[in-house]
Amino acid sequence: MIIVTGATGTLNGATVDHLLARIPPDQIGVSVRDPSRATHLADRGVRVRQGSYDDPRALRESFADAEQILLVSSSDLAADVVAQHRGAIDAAVAAGAQRILYTSTHGTAFDTPYPPLAIHAATEQHLAASGVAWTSLRNGFYGDPAQLLGAWQETGVIAMPADGPFSWVDRRDAAEAAAAILTADDPFDGPIDLTLPEPVTLADFAASASEIAGRQIDRVVVDDETWVAEAISSGVPEAVAHFTLSMFQATRSGYFSHSDPTLMRLLGRSPRSITDQLTDPDVR
Numbered sequence: 557m558i559i560v561t562g563a564t565g566t567l568n569g570a571t572v573d574h575l576l577a578r579i580p581p582d583q584i585g586v587s588v589r590d591p592s593r594a595t596h597l598a599d600r601g602v603r604v605r606q607g608s609y610d611d612p613r614a615l616r617e618s619f620a621d622a623e624q625i626l627l628v629s630s631s632d633l634a635a636d637v638v639a640q641h642r643g644a645i646d647a648a649v650a651a652g653a654q655r656i657l658y659t660s661t662h663g664t665a666f667d668t669p670y671p672p673l674a675i676h677a678a679t680e681q682h683l684a685a686s687g688v689a690w691t692s693l694r695n696g697f698y699g700d701p702a703q704l705l706g707a708w709q710e711t712g713v714i715a716m717p718a719d720g721p722f723s724w725v726d727r728r729d730a731a732e733a734a735a736a737i738l739t740a741d742d743p744f745d746g747p748i749d750l751t752l753p754e755p756v757t758l759a760d761f762a763a764s765a766s767e768i769a770g771r772q773i774d775r776v777v778v779d780d781e782t783w784v785a786e787a788i789s790s791g792v793p794e795a796v797a798h799f800t801l802s803m804f805q806a807t808r809s810g811y812f813s814h815s816d817p818t819l820m821r822l823l824g825r826s827p828r829s830i831t832d833q834l835t836d837p838d839v840r
């Protein structure tokens with residue numbers, strides 16, 4: 557049986573949908589914090605059990621009978637997420653899983669300005685020490701392009717701090733790839749980069765946006781201090797502004813410049829490009 561955590565979230569919810577298209581529902585289980593939000597899965601024959609990274613015993617029970625367990629990276633910003641991930645890995649080992657998979661991020665490293673990368677690195681370190689086979693799905697960045705680019709349709713500019721190359725994938729592609737890995741005949745071991753075939757920059761987004769809009773959308777580089785001050789004055793919490801800046805700083809340092817064809821191979825097609833994503837109203 558394959559058990560998926562975070563199945564009431566966006567990424568792993570989509571992964572379960574892709575699993576249902578590939579294997580019978582009685583081979584799939586989910587471990588979710590609130591089972592009342594997973595009745596759509598129970599109705600389709602998926603085993604739904606309550607589990608939380610904050611409750612090791614419930615987690616172990618929700619992992620029973622698992623051959624593979626897909627752990628979502630925690631979205632609980634108030635928690636010690638590395639401790640949560642370590643606890644979840646330990647529960648998966650105790651439950652007898654033969655392989656543990658984890659949703660990580662491309663560019664994972666300890667020594668970086670962008671805090672999530674060190675969280676993923678510490679989690680991967682614990683996976684490697686677990687004694688169980690493991691796979692880390694190092695997804696490119698994803699999310700609502702408006703949060704990355706600002707209101708370019710209204711302003712005609714993408715005014716952000718200086719950036720460097722990074723990958724921006726469609727979350728639905730990342731989910732499809734995860735399902736392909738979970739159901740593959742041959743296992744994928746260790747960290748796997750799931751990125752666009754070539755990295756992009758905000759200048760590429762501006763070129764793409766210009767093509768879509770049929771008018772010039774300029775990439776304007778704003779210096780770091782000015783950008784943070786403007787973000788705060790427009791209502792962005794100070795910590796969030798600095799966190800976002802740290803992502804741009806990490807792109808400049810080349811942490812995300814590596815690209816890999818694995819995502820394309822797993823999908824059997826090109827991943828959705830940034831133009832695809834900018835034109836698709838369903839992208840989140």
Ligand SMILES: NC(=O)c1ccc[n+]([C@@H]2O[C@H](COP(=O)([O-])OP(=O)(O)OC[C@H]3O[C@@H](n4cnc5c(N)ncnc54)[C@H](OP(=O)(O)O)[C@@H]3O)[C@@H](O)[C@H]2O)c1
Pocket residue numbers: 561562563564565566567568569588589590607608609610628629630631632640659660661695696697698699727
């Ligand atoms: N690569 C990227 O660019 C990128 C972007 C955004 C996020 N992420 C990371 O990738 C993860 C998955 O992304 P997503 O888009 O699916 O985010 P999401 O929709 O916010 O889903 C996060 C999932 O994590 C679950 N969760 C949080 N804390 C938990 C805990 N203590 N115990 C068990 N489950 C817990 C949530 O459970 P509930 O459903 O009960 O709330 C939810 O299902 C995020 O959590 C975040 O770490 C990566």
